[in-house]
Amino acid sequence: MTKLSIEPVTRVEGHGKVTLSFDDSGKLDKVNFHVVEVRGFEKFLEGRYIEDAPVFTPRICGICQVSHNLASARAVDNVFGVKIPKTADMLRNLMQQASNVHSHALHFGMLASPDLMFPMTDDALKRNVLGVAAENMDVVKDAISMRKIGQTIIQKVGGRAIHPVTAVVGGQSKPLTEEERDELLKMSENLVDTAERTLVVGKQLLDGLKEQNLLDLGYFESYHMGMVNNGAQDIYEGKIRVVNPEGKIEYEYEPSEYLNYMSEGVRPYSYLKFPYLTEKGPVDGVYRVNTLSRLNVCDKMPTPIAQKYYEEFVKTFGKPAHHPMLFHYARLIELISSAELIRKFLEDDAIVGTDIRVEPTDLVGEGVGCLEAPRGTLVHHFKTDDKGIITDANLVVATVQNNPAMDIGVQKVAEKYIKTPEDAKPHVLNHMEMVIRAYDPCLSCATHTIDGKERMLSMDVYKGGKLIKRL
Known part of the structure; x- marks a missing residue:
């Protein structure tokens, strides 16, 4: 038996590989996608x-970290049975849309566009962001511009651009000031136009794929x-809808x-x-x-340009x-939608309100938080x-659901x-x-779990420089 492997799969977050097995006669026997990290x-x-x-x-992920933060925050709110104030809800939604912009812009510009520009080349040195830069x-x-805007919004609203800290039980720990709002409005004034321009390029590249x-x-x-x-697409809140292969709900x-x-199954590879x-x-x-x-x-998009x-x-x-x-085309439509929503939130004076948190008084003891991470439906349950x-x-986690x-x-x-192997x-x-x-997998997110039977990794918790707990 002959085996070929693609290891590592490049331009994805995390570590994975593909193996191709051929039988003794040289014919393709089976193909599998493996994820080889455990957390x-x-x-x-x-x-x-x-x-x-x-x-x-x-900390599960440095790319979709906002979605994990907000899914957990919503689950924690439900554990305490609290409804957060309107301004706090707007701030979280603004941060979620900014995360979508940062992630989708990063994926198209750095990870996907080399595939769409150079799908038939055997030269791996060309299929990267440097090759894209030379071409366009x-x-x-x-x-880079859109990602910077997204990350700046996250930093202003979340306290930090990576691993934000302001979403707390009952709302937000920090308001958005007038000065910060004005700065973000100025920075994002061309965001929708840039997102539209990116979609036009993406459509042209996908037309090229179709021709080939x-x-x-x-x-x-x-x-x-x-x-x-x-019925409208919503990455922040709503009900979960499943349609069958014919499109029926x-x-x-x-x-x-x-x-x-x-439900979830396991496979040995x-x-x-x-x-x-x-x-x-x-x-x-x-x-x-x-x-x-x-x-x-969905039945429609939540914003007019994305709807078109x-x-x-x-x-x-x-x-x-x-x-x-x-998925690339859809990603760029969503990029426009999130850009439009960012402008809508920033132009609303309620976004700079100071009523941003309610104190919890009860402990329900169980809560679920759900939203749409850039890569799909995300559920946190505590x-x-x-x-x-x-x-x-x-x-x-989203990527796990796309594993099959x-x-x-x-x-x-x-x-x-x-x-045969020669092909x-x-x-x-x-x-x-x-x-x-195309699925933009986040394999670090996907491998967030172990079964507890074997200690494969540990985390040390320190206080005052002293080890107080090992997990």
Whole structure:
């Protein structure tokens, strides 16, 4: 038996690989996507005060850290049974939209555009941000510009650009000042235009993929999941909606009911779990999350310019659209939507209000927080004892939910292009990576858990320079 591997899969967050196995006659036997890192945040959280969760969970990832922070904060609010004030809610939503801008701009400009510009080249030295800059410097400049705006908003609202700290039980610990609001308004005045310009470039590159018969890389049909708020796409709050492969609504439920609909399986070749819709089973119940799925489940976009592009997208590709390469297109529509919402929030005088926190008075003992991270539906679920100590933590992370889709996607590419080891040319192997990168996986997020049977890593807690606890 012959084995080939792509290790590591590049231009993704975290560590993964793809293996291709050929039988003794030289024919392709099987293909798998492996995630080869292990972490343990659910175990870290057990025994900690529930108020600590929004501080701990952003450390899962440095890219989607805001989403982890806010999902935990919402879960903690529910543990205490509090409803946060309007201004606090606006500040959190503003930070969520800024995180979406930073992440989507980073992905398109640095990680995805090399695939879209150079899909057929065997020269790996060209398929990177330097190659993109040589081809179209504006793509890189615009990505950096938008990311800077997103990160600056997070810093002003969250206290820090990485791992924000202001989302606390009952609301926010810090208001946004008039001076900060004015600075952000000035900085973001061209943000929507820049996002639109980026979408135009993305559409042109995807047209090029179609001309090269590469738009269907990794194509398969599945269920799709995402949050909606009165039918509109919403990455901050709402109900979870699932549509079937034909686009019919299969389920729509409150985030607190997620355990009634989702299950997880394991496979020996990956540390990532393989989620599925419980009622449909592990084979037929494969579903996808992330930008394309959010467009597939919603009835409309929440902002006018994004709505225009959404309608054009549906007219061109139908609904639901199943092509993994269209996650890029959907990502750029969302980039515009988040840019529009940032302007809307900053132009609202309520954003600089000072009523930003209510003190908790009760302890319910269990809470779920859910929102749409840049990479898909994210659920944080905590249980506590009567002292507010976490006894159980369950984190359902976006990339984990797309793990079956990425596994299927690389198999589809291999089945189409690779019959024998000689067919595995560099650009063909890159086509498998292109499918993975279309989902923009965050493998650090996805490997947030261990089963507790084996101590694979530890975390030391110090106070005053002294070790007080080892987790």
